[in-house]
Amino acid sequence: MLTNMADWRRTHSCGVLTDKNIDEEVLLMGWVQRRRxxxxxxFIDxxxxxxxxxxxxxxxxxxxxxxxxxxxxEYVIAVKxxxxxxxxxxxxxxxxTGMIDxxxxxxxxxxxxxxxxFxxxxxxxxxxxxxxxxxxxDLRRPQLQKNIMMRNNITKSIREYMWANGFIDIETPFLGKSTPEGARDYLVPSRVNAGKFYALPQSPQQFKQLLMxxxxxxxxxxVKCFRDEDLRADRQPEFTQLDIEMSFIDRNDIIDMIEGLIAKLFKDxxxxxxxxxxxTIMYKDAMELYGHDAPDxxxxxxxxxxxxxxxxxxxxVFSDTVKNGGIVKAVNAKGAGKAFSRKVLDELGEYVVSLGAKxxxxxxxxxxxxxxxxxxxxGEELTYEIIKVMEGQSGDIIFFGAGDENLVNLTMSKLRLKLGNLLGLINPKQYNLVWVLEFPLLEWSPEDKRYAAVHHPFTAPMDEDIANIDSNPKSVRAKxxxxxxxxxxxxxxxxRIHRSDIQQKMFERLGLGEEEIKEKFGYFVDALKYGTPPHGGIAFGIDRIASIFAGTESIRDVIAFPKTQKATDLMSGAPDYVEPKQLKELYIKSDISANKPV
Structure with missing residues (x-):
């Protein structure tokens, strides 16, 4: 077995030799894929x-x-x-390399x-x-290596574009203060500050605004961001984000800058x-036509x-739904009458029931x-009126959803995607980009019995809607x-909100008292009083972009060491119990850890 590599220097990788290299002396190194x-x-691949x-x-x-x-x-060998x-x-x-040996x-x-x-x-x-x-x-498999290297090319292309357009790459802290961000924080106990905790950032939101x-x-x-939330195929507890902020701009400036970046990524x-x-599509139109704020x-x-x-x-079922404040929605599945068997229709019914529909x-x-x-x-008359409005023809099936607005939009939007796949309407090689604009600023939280920010509490309201924040909060649109x-x-x-008086009003509308505002956001509110420029930004999910470009169904296929849907690392065993001594140093008591399973 070779241990001294001094006289063995690789001349080529295993994927570059062609008929142009015939008669050359080469030295290759790699893994044995198969031996015959x-x-x-x-013969060895x-x-x-x-x-x-x-x-x-x-x-x-x-x-x-x-x-x-x-x-x-999987032996590692070198050959001359x-x-x-x-x-x-x-x-x-x-x-x-298929023309040479x-x-x-x-x-x-x-x-x-x-x-x-395997x-x-x-x-x-x-x-x-x-x-x-x-x-x-698993990382040795060609497809995963291709995905990871493509991801490298994505971040390379991003950096080139940002630097070429005058952006500065600045790191922000990982150990910060726990503030409301929309999901649960991952907390880090402080040994030198007994009883106190840092929070890992869900995003660098406040820091990037402070940089402005x-x-x-x-x-x-x-940057890496962290959210303790329920996971699925396109979520991870730690994910990678492209974070961007600009001063002295409006929405159109940001949109133009980002479109240039996305165009470069697609080309590169x-x-x-x-x-x-x-x-572009307005939020209210996206919800009406697609039932979702991220329409396909x-x-x-x-x-x-x-x-x-x-x-x-x-x-x-329909009339009472409307009287009780709900909605009734329909979708015409063109040609489904001839394409769908009774079995398919039953499966579609079971599918929407699994989503919460009746x-x-x-x-x-x-x-x-x-x-x-x-x-x-x-009745026949109303039935034919609905068919006419839905542009129904022979061979079509018109599906209906009725109930709470949020539930109907959820079930009908997912049903629409299911129908699109079953009817072969979705071209996997097609890429459709669309901006969704003018989201609501606020939404009512039945659990907390107060309004919550749809995005985050630093989002600016439309100028013409500011006066309605107190009187008609549901009508206020966000920038x-x-x-x-x-x-x-x-x-x-x-x-973003760049005026301290509007930021104060936003916090108050969210139900935060003066002491709570001071405790959680005092330094940020103070900063806005020292000449803050108009500014705004955007953040992109690198994992999600890489997954779409790679054509994978899960972002785990574009992350080198991902977690499972239970936020565990099956390879290293994280998270794991720690020794009682470590907890004691952090002033933490845990009966679970003290009784660590054997």
């Missing part, structure tokens, strides 16, 4: 992060061939040899390997929990041109609220008439904007 013994001639080269051990180097007989999958053209009929045009003269085993718990290849069938437990092996107060004008940072990473300016605009199937049509109908009503339009129990309840890509919010931001 063809009766005296051994040698792999590194750049690709695969086939190496050949034959009678021309009997000592090397003998060593090759002991090599197994000459590049040769592959024989006729053995060329593989699917890979860059390396005929080995010397081989050294740099390290052997245990048999891995195959290290492009399409492993290993369960995700197994792959996460052995993440260091400090006069830096254009700031950016690619996917070699695609995107048309500017990006389309790659296909139609728009939703429509039909309250005015059914508020006095005989069908109590059921799924529909009208199926056939060549010979209408098929639906709703006809008896709505907020989200950028949505294929139904996924990839970035969100706002113009």
């Amino acid at each position: 013994d063809h009766g005296g001639v051994i 040698l792999r590194d992060r750049e690709g695969i080269t086939q190496i050949v051990l034959n009678e021309s180097a009997p000592v090397a061939r003998e060593t090759g007989e002991s090599v197994r999958n 040899g000459k590049v040769a053209a592959r024989p006729d009929g053995m060329v593989n045009l699917n890979i860059k 390396v005929i080995v003269s010397e081989i050294k085993i740099l390290n052997n390997a245990l048999t891995p718990p 195959m290290i290849d492009e399409h492993t069938d290993a369960a995700e929990d197994v792959r996460l437990k052995y993440r260091y092996l 107060v400090g006069g830096f004008e254009r700031y950016f940072q690619i 990473i996917l070699d695609k041109d995107v048309q500017r300016p990006f389309p 605009t790659r296909f139609g199937l728009h939703l429509k609220t039909i309250n005015n049509m059914v508020e006095n109908c005989q069908f109590k 059921g799924l009503a529909y009208i199926k339009i056939n060549d010979d008439g209408i098929q639906s129990p709703l006809v008896k309840n709505l 907020a904007y989200d950028l949505v890509l294929n139904g996924s919010e990839i970035g969100g931001g706002s113009i």
Whole structure:
């Protein structure tokens, strides 16, 4: 086994040799992807992060061939040899190195390997929990390496653009103060300040605004953020964010700057041109047409609220819903009548019930008439009026949702996506960008019995709506904007409050008392009194952008060492119990930790 590397220096990676290198002497290093013994001639696929080269051990180097007989999958080896053209009929045009072999003269085993718990290849069938437990092996798979390297290219492209446009990369603290941010904080106990805790940042929001107060004008940072919230495929307890803030600007300045960045990313990473300016949609229109503030605009199937049509109908499910302040929405699934079996319709009903709906009503339009129990309840005249409004034709199915506005929008928006997939309306190779503008500033929290900020408490209200903050808070629009890509919010931001009197009013509207404001935000409110410029910003989820560009369903596939949906690291075992001595140093008592399972 080779330990002295002085005389062995790699000349090429395993993914670059072509027929232009024929007759060159090369030295390659990498992992054994597979070994095949063809009766005296051994073929080895040698792999590194750049690709695969086939190496050949034959009678021309009997000592090397003998060593090759002991090599197994995932051994780390080094080989010296000459590049040769592959024989006729053995060329593989699917890979860059498929026209050549390396005929080995010397081989050294740099390290052997245990048999891995799963195959290290492009399409492993290993369960995700197994792959996460052995993440260091999973990372050898070509697809994951491609994803991680693409992510590197994304951050490289971002930095180039930001620096070229006068932004300064500034780090902000990880250990800060716990303040309301919309999710639970991860807390860090302080040993030198007994009983006190730091909070890991959910975002650098206050710090980046303070940098504007400090006069830096254009700031950016690619930074880790932390949120203790329920996880899913596109969430992690620690995630990476591109954070941006600018002074002396308005919304259009930020939108123009960001569109330039996104256009560069598409060109640099996917070699695609995107048309500017990006389309825009108002929040209220997004909720009406799509039931969601992050609409997938790659296909139609728009939703429509039909309250005015059914508020006095005989069908109590619809009429009572309207009278009780709810909504009734419909969507016309064009062509679904011919595409969907009864089994599919039953599955769609079960799907919306799993989301909280009581059921799924529909009208199926056939060549010979209408098929639906709703006809008896709505009456033929109203039924045909609804069909006309929904532009129904033979072969269509019109689906309905009724109930609480939030629940109906949730179920109908997800049903719309499900229908789009079932009907083949969504092109996975299409990229649709849209700005969502003029979000509500405030929303009522039934749990806390007070208003909460839709984005965060530093978002500026529209100038013309400021007077309504006290009298009609639900009507106040925010100077907020989200950028949505294929139904996924990839970035969100706002113009900030830069006047201390408006910030004070915002805190009061959120139900914060004078002492609470001073305790949680005193330094920030004071800073606004010292000549704060108009400013605004935006933040982007790097993990989410990388996931969409890579075409993966989970952001775990673009993060080197991700957590599970239970926020655990199966590889290292984090989080874990700590010794009582460590807790004592932090002035913490824990019965659970004291009785650590054996």
